[in-house]
Every structure is written in structure tokens, then in C-alpha cells.
Amino acid sequence: MGALSIRNVRRSYGNVHILKGINIEVEAGEFLILVGPSGCGKSTLLNIIAGLDKPTEGTIHIGGRDVTHALPKDRDIAMVFQSYALYPNMNVAQNISFGLEMRNVAKAERDAAVQRVAKMLQIEHLLDRKPAQLSGGQRQRVAMGRALARDPTLFLFDEPLSNLDAKLRVEMRAEIKHLHRTAQVTTVYVTHDQVEAMTLGDYIAVMKGGMIEQLGTPDDIYSRPATRFVAEFIGSPAMNIVTGQRAANGFASHGVDLALNAQQRGVIGDAHAEGVLYGLRPEALTFADAGLPGTISLLEPTGPETLALVDTPLGKLMARVPGKVHQQLGESVFLRWHAEDAHLFDAKSERRIG
Amino acid sequence: MSAASTARPFDWHRVALWSVLLLFALFFLVPMYVMLTTSLKDMAQIRDGNLLSLPTAPGFEAWSKAWSHACTGVDCSGLRPFFINSVLMVVPAVLVSTLIGAVNGYVLSKWRFPGSEMMFALMLFGVFMPMQVVLLPMSQILGWLGIASSIWGLILVHVIAGLPSTTLFFRNYYVGLPDELVKAAMLDGAGFWRIFWRIVLPLSTPITVVTLIWQFTNIWNDFLYGIVFSGAGSKPVTVGLNNLANTTTMVKEYNVDMAAAMIAALPTLLVYIVAGKYFVRGLTAGAVKG
Amino acid sequence: MNSTSTPVSAAQSEPPIPLGTRLAEWMPKLVLAPSFVIAFIFIYGLMAWNGYLSVSASRLLPNYEFVGLGQYVTLWESERWWVALKNLGIFGSLFIFFGMAIGLLLAILLDQKIRVEGALRTIYLYPMALSFIVTGTAWKWILNPGLGLEKVMREWGFTTFTFDWLINPDRAIYTVVIAGVWQSAGFVMALFLAGLRGIDDSILKAAQIDGANLPRIYWRIIIPSLRPVFFSTLMILSHLAIKSFDLVMALTAGGPGFATDLPATFMYTMAFSRGQIGLGAASATIMLATVAAIVVPYLYSELRTKK
Numbered sequence: 001m002g003a004l005s006i007r008n009v010r011r012s013y014g015n016v017h018i019l020k021g022i023n024i025e026v027e028a029g030e031f032l033i034l035v036g037p038s039g040c041g042k043s044t045l046l047n048i049i050a051g052l053d054k055p056t057e058g059t060i061h062i063g064g065r066d067v068t069h070a071l072p073k074d075r076d077i078a079m080v081f082q083s084y085a086l087y088p089n090m091n092v093a094q095n096i097s098f099g100l101e102m103r104n105v106a107k108a109e110r111d112a113a114v115q116r117v118a119k120m121l122q123i124e125h126l127l128d129r130k131p132a133q134l135s136g137g138q139r140q141r142v143a144m145g146r147a148l149a150r151d152p153t154l155f156l157f158d159e160p161l162s163n164l165d166a167k168l169r170v171e172m173r174a175e176i177k178h179l180h181r182t183a184q185v186t187t188v189y190v191t192h193d194q195v196e197a198m199t200l201g202d203y204i205a206v207m208k209g210g211m212i213e214q215l216g217t218p219d220d221i222y223s224r225p226a227t228r229f230v231a232e233f234i235g236s237p238a239m240n241i242v243t244g245q246r247a248a249n250g251f252a253s254h255g256v257d258l259a260l261n262a263q264q265r266g267v268i269g270d271a272h273a274e275g276v277l278y279g280l281r282p283e284a285l286t287f288a289d290a291g292l293p294g295t296i297s298l299l300e301p302t303g304p305e306t307l308a309l310v311d312t313p314l315g316k317l318m319a320r321v322p323g324k325v326h327q328q329l330g331e332s333v334f335l336r337w338h339a340e341d342a343h344l345f346d347a348k349s350e351r352r353i354g
Numbered sequence: 355m356s357a358a359s360t361a362r363p364f365d366w367h368r369v370a371l372w373s374v375l376l377l378f379a380l381f382f383l384v385p386m387y388v389m390l391t392t393s394l395k396d397m398a399q400i401r402d403g404n405l406l407s408l409p410t411a412p413g414f415e416a417w418s419k420a421w422s423h424a425c426t427g428v429d430c431s432g433l434r435p436f437f438i439n440s441v442l443m444v445v446p447a448v449l450v451s452t453l454i455g456a457v458n459g460y461v462l463s464k465w466r467f468p469g470s471e472m473m474f475a476l477m478l479f480g481v482f483m484p485m486q487v488v489l490l491p492m493s494q495i496l497g498w499l500g501i502a503s504s505i506w507g508l509i510l511v512h513v514i515a516g517l518p519s520t521t522l523f524f525r526n527y528y529v530g531l532p533d534e535l536v537k538a539a540m541l542d543g544a545g546f547w548r549i550f551w552r553i554v555l556p557l558s559t560p561i562t563v564v565t566l567i568w569q570f571t572n573i574w575n576d577f578l579y580g581i582v583f584s585g586a587g588s589k590p591v592t593v594g595l596n597n598l599a600n601t602t603t604m605v606k607e608y609n610v611d612m613a614a615a616m617i618a619a620l621p622t623l624l625v626y627i628v629a630g631k632y633f634v635r636g637l638t639a640g641a642v643k644g
Numbered sequence: 645m646n647s648t649s650t651p652v653s654a655a656q657s658e659p660p661i662p663l664g665t666r667l668a669e670w671m672p673k674l675v676l677a678p679s680f681v682i683a684f685i686f687i688y689g690l691m692a693w694n695g696y697l698s699v700s701a702s703r704l705l706p707n708y709e710f711v712g713l714g715q716y717v718t719l720w721e722s723e724r725w726w727v728a729l730k731n732l733g734i735f736g737s738l739f740i741f742f743g744m745a746i747g748l749l750l751a752i753l754l755d756q757k758i759r760v761e762g763a764l765r766t767i768y769l770y771p772m773a774l775s776f777i778v779t780g781t782a783w784k785w786i787l788n789p790g791l792g793l794e795k796v797m798r799e800w801g802f803t804t805f806t807f808d809w810l811i812n813p814d815r816a817i818y819t820v821v822i823a824g825v826w827q828s829a830g831f832v833m834a835l836f837l838a839g840l841r842g843i844d845d846s847i848l849k850a851a852q853i854d855g856a857n858l859p860r861i862y863w864r865i866i867i868p869s870l871r872p873v874f875f876s877t878l879m880i881l882s883h884l885a886i887k888s889f890d891l892v893m894a895l896t897a898g899g900p901g902f903a904t905d906l907p908a909t910f911m912y913t914m915a916f917s918r919g920q921i922g923l924g925a926a927s928a929t930i931m932l933a934t935v936a937a938i939v940v941p942y943l944y945s946e947l948r949t950k951k
Contacts, residue, residue: 052540071665072537073541081538085532085535087535089553089556099542103543371756374753375764379767386782389785404795406796458675465671465672476684478943482939484887487690489911489912490693490925491689514683521679546671575774577777596777596893596894608785612781612785619773
């Protein structure tokens, strides 16, 4: 029995459909990420899991219990909000123990829980301070402490790192991952940042327009994206995609022949009459002495690698080359890649075919 | 924003600016000065001097008379009984209307339900409605309840009349409190009332002060309800003052009139001086936010 | 871990909603209900009742016999009512005009980085803390013919100066304007000052870089962006003017005669001293209609844009 079951959840406001039928099963201890662009419905789904919103249709089961109509406090869950939502009029210790206080837990037990949690998160020295006196990272930890103290069945995170600066974000990401490994609580985490999604999750659900485009491990999502949207959303810089058709020699786009391996040739059939999308991730492209000709129109050396935007007959392609390049802006290069690095999608349905 | 400063030794602009500002300051201060000085004079000094002359022999006789012997119609016991009535009326009315306003504001901002905005809009009209239109029916109702001639009638009227304003103040303030606070508390297991007492109310000090001051000032200064809904023994100080200053039975004693006006004005004036900042916030909060 | 997103139509029977949830859902409505019901009754119910009184034959006591528009006819035939309306027009327009002009002027001047701004603001605004009765009583003394302003001016050398407006039927209404503006100009100033302070500094800096001088900046940029404040101030002053009762009662008691009567004092006199409840109710209804005509469109547009 899964720790969290989302079955056929829909949420509509009149004619506006925010969620169009979501089905997810999460096992105990798993870390699920909900990622997608603004408006895809991920926050709404999280609110429905939390009980802060009601689904128009469908059910939510937590730990085997049907909690679709239960109040948030009866669902045995804890949530960390984007703005942390720490109670400004209480100090850190009171913030952490508030949930226990509301459940009439004895003072001694509450204090013990606060100590346990404070130790785990290394905030013991902050227990007497008020939230206004804490830094962003400290507030984040207190918010997590408040959630941990309740020892819930399910942890929910609503974009908790969005308010932090870049360096702090990286640090806190590591802390959350470490915490999950130690505490092993089932977690659902909402973010719009695909780097967070890839690094934190056991499973990622990529959402768009109220539906799940793909649900899988980070590797699945990255290496075998199920749709064009997933392919372009995950991975930065985005995948290069060109449209091609079956040609005399196999496959071509913009008059350029594109090599296919045996397996790929097999999947391109008559069904894909409107064309096939041919996708290549920037890191699949290398500079070579022969191959697709092009001119460099933009160079962005980032230190460990160089991003190069190359003007080719196929259009502008973004390449990601390790180290530094000796070519300059405006110079000609040749791009080469392995056929099996290509991702193929049907041009009409935008779904993966190979 | 200031004009770009040139190092001119004598800036005519600033002189003109200050002159106008000071002139207006005089315009606003002179009446208070007149009230005060007149109240310290006796009738002889009033007749000899003019409005602006200082009292030659200042004394508080006029004040003492205004407080305890001046005639306000049939009775001649000064403003004292009226002042006491005002105090008895103001304290419960202010407290009750503020508390209810806080709870209403809490519901309207954090617990919205279909129709709550409409209910709010309908209540809001009460802030602007001319009270003339409910005077007659209201006196009937107070009569039926048996409180038409007692302080309780006035208290009830002021509480009801104050609800739209206090609700407006608290609602606008609570809208600025993050919704996530309430959500976090819900997840922590707190219900409607516990969230209010433990989290929302402790964060309401600024607006509570503003509302208390606003209500106190308005209710103390009110005259219309005071004159319509009171009986012989429950008239507030504004009615007492008006009676005192408008008696036609005796020779006009302007110094007593002014002393009486000062007595009636002192409570709200003191509140203004002590907590004027909050008073201004009340004015602008209520008005600008519509 | 598995998932699908294709719509699955399952006919599930929903489990019953627990009692705790039901109660939690109803609590906010229960709490707001009394206030709403009371407000509704006391605002709209009584309004309707008043409306009914205005079409009834009530005189000293309520008499619920329907007389159609008879009271309204009497109203519009009453010379005193017309005086009250005319006074409202004069008083209202002058009160609003001077109140706004002085308030705006003071706000602009105070915005010029004055050192004692706080003290000046306190001085300009304190009259709002006073009851209109206090204001009326004070100004009644100040404008006292013979012993007030007249005497001061005479003693300063203007020996033929007369200021008997207070007892002059044609001029008395202007004394109400003076006292009213004195009381309220500071309030207008506070509103405009808040509006001025809310203007984005970067717009002003851009204008200065573009070469505009100070008066130009005020005229072309700042004052136009104060439009919302203008409207809300206009609305508040109008509704204060229409409701003016206390001030008139203290300053002139509606006199001399009924030369300074306003609709509010007319209503009070008719309903409570003259035993003409129906007539009073009719005048109150007219007052309500006037206020509603101003306030409702304003509230409607405010609440709509606020969403």
C-alpha cells in the first residue's frame, strides 16, 4: 500500500480546468518532485494533497486512509511553504512546538521534540529568537524543523528554495537531500527549477496544463523524454529540435541528410506522415573536422565548458563543448554527433517514437 | 522632492513657502487660542478686550461653572452629568465594535466563502449612508426594546453604526497578513478560533490602536445620535454643550461657553496629541482604501 | 511508482464528509452571519421602513396609512426645503472647493522637505479630532457680531469693518463654510500627502533629467497621478457635506430663522420637533438618494478594480 495515492484528481472552476485527471502512487519513503512551468497546476495539486483545497473529482489516500474530505490537521502531514510562514509573534522553539501544542501533547514531550529537531538541523542556538531575527537559510531550517517535529507520514514542500540566493540554494538543496536520507519520510516537493528536480527527486512528475507529461526517474526523464515538452523543459540549455521528413536516403531536414541507426530507421514509418522531430542535446554536439557545416554566432565560455550557438543549414543549434574552444565568433566549424544520441518525436503528437 | 539647491544665500521660494505654511498654521491655531483665552477671562475682560487679547487676570471660574453649575436647559448642573454619560457610553461601544470588527475582518480576509465579498460590499455602504434615513425607524425599535431613553440605546446604536467601519479597517489590514500563516496554522492543527487568538490577534496591535482611536473619537464627538436616541438622563456631552451654548434664558456668558467647549474637546484632543500618528492612519486607511 | 494522465471515468461513491470538516466549513459563515444580518436589517431594512414612512400619513406618530407621494409633494412645495437645498448647493460646493484647494496646497507645500513637517501636520489636522459641536460653538463666538472678529478688526484700525454674517440671513451659510473648511482641510491635506508620498520617486527623477522644472513636474505629472485621491476625497467631502448636521446646529441652529437650514437639519426638525414624521422620512429618502448616486458608482468601481 502506497504512502500517498492520488487517483483521478480533477480540479475545475466552472469552465476552467486546472487539473485534468492526475494519477500518482507514491511508496513510503520516496521523494516525488512535481515540476513544470507556471500555471501547470503543481501548486494546486499540492494544496489538494494538503487539504487546503478540494478536488472537483477524485480521491487522495494517505497511508491507506481516504483523506479526500479530511481537514489538513487530520491528514498527518506537514508542509514547508515558499515564504516559510513562521509565526512572527512566537520564538523559534514555540514555532516548532506549535503543532504539537495544538494536539495537546504534554509539555515535556514537546520540549523533547524541539530539542531533537533542533539538534538534527543545528539550530539549537536559535531557539529563543524570533523569526524576524533570522537569516533566510535559518528560517528555512526552522520551517523544516516545524514540519519534522510532528513526525508526519507525508512531507510537502512548496517551492521552499525560491526565495534564497543562488549560493544558499545549493547549500539548502544538499541539506534537504541529506535530511530525506536520514529521516526517510515520504516527500512531495514542488518546484519550477529543473535543476532542483533532477538533483533531489527519486521520481519526477513533469506537469503541463493540468496533466502529467511524464513520470519517471531523473534518468528516465533526461535520457528518454516522453514528449517534446519534457525534452525541452528538462536540461539547460534546451535540446535542439529540428523537423525532418523521410527522404530518399532515409531521413532529411532542410535538405540535409541526417544519419539514423537501424533501430531509428525502424520506428519511422508511414504513420509519421507530417514529419518527425529530431532532437539533440547540446552536449551531444562536438566540433570536428567534418560534418554539419556552420558559423559560430555566439560564444559563452562558462569555465568548465563553452556554449556555442552555431548557425547551420538546420537552423541555429546550441552546442556544449568541454573546455575552451580556439574558434572565434564568425568562424566556421563542423558539428558532429552520434546517431543514437538523437531523440525522435512524432511532429504531430509530439510524443517520443525513438 | 525639493528644488535643485543652488547655493543662494536667500531663497525667495523658501520664504514664500514658509510664509504660507505659517499663515495657515495661525489660521488653524487661532480658534483654539481664542477658546482657551476666552475661557480664562471673566465677562468684564471679554467686553473690555477683544478676541485676541490675553486675559488680564486669568482664572478658572468659567471652567468650574461650566462643569458644575451652568444651565443646560431646565437643569443647571453643568456638563458633569453629560460628561459621565459620554464616558459610560463610549467605553463599551468602542470595545465591542472594535472586537466584532476584528473578527469580521478576519473572516472576510482569511476565510472567504462564496458571497462573502458581496456581504462585505453591502455592509460597506453603511459607512456612507446618511443616518437620517434610519433615525425614525431606529427610535421605534429602541422604544420596543425599552432602551430608548437609556445609555444602552446609544451604545447599541453606536456599535451597529460602527461595525461597517471597524470591519473595513480590520479586513484591509488582515488582507496584508500572509495567507500562508493561516495555512501553516491549519496544518499545525489549529482551528478557526485558535488561529484568531494565537496568531492573528497578536499581530493586530497597529490596527487595533487605530480602530480604538477612530471609534473613540467618532463616538465621543457624535451629536446626531446623542440628540435623537437619548432620554433625559442619558444625553452625552456634545448635547450638553450644545444646550449650554444655546440657552436663551440668561445673559450669554461666553467664557463659560468656551470653557464648556474645551471640556467637551479635551478627551479626544488629548488622544490626538498622544497618539496622533495612529489617528492619521485611521483617516487615511479608511478613506483611501475606499 | 506508476501514473497515467488519461482520464479514467470511474463511478466512485464518495465517503461521507466527517463532522469536523463540516463544522470547520460552517464556522466562518456562522461568525459573520450575525454582523451581516444586523447590518442588513439596520441598513437596508430600516431604509425600507423609512421609505414606507415617507409614503405614509405619519405626523406626530407613525400612521401606516398609504398616501402615495403626498409627503413628497408637500416636501417639494415647502419653501423651507428649497432653502435647505439651495444652502446645500452653496455650502457643498464652497466647502468641497476650498477644502480640496487648501488641502492640496498644504500637502504640496509640506511635501517640500520641511524640517518641522511633523509639527505642522499635527497643527493642520487637530481640528478633525474635535466634535463639530465644539467647532461650531467656537466659531459662533469668533464670528460673534459685535464682540468677535468685528471687534478685533475695529480695534486694529478698520473702524468701519462689519462682520455680521452670523445673523445675516443671506450670509449666514458662508459662516458654515468657514467653520467646515477649518475643520476638514487638514484631513484633505493628510489624504493628498499620503497620495503624494506614494508616487514613485524614479518617475520624478526621470522628469528632472528630462529637464522639467518643479511647477511643471507638479502640473503635468504629480497632480494627474493624484486622480484616485481626488475622487475619493471628493466623495468623502460630498458625503460629509450632505450629512452636515452637528455643525449647523451648533453654529447657527439653522438660523437666523431657517436661513442656514440644510437637508439634515430640516429632517431633524420636521421629524422630531414639528411632529411631521412622514415629511421628515421623505426628506431623509431624498438625502439617501443623493448620497447613493455619488457613492454607489464610486464603490462599485473601487471594488471591481480591487479584485
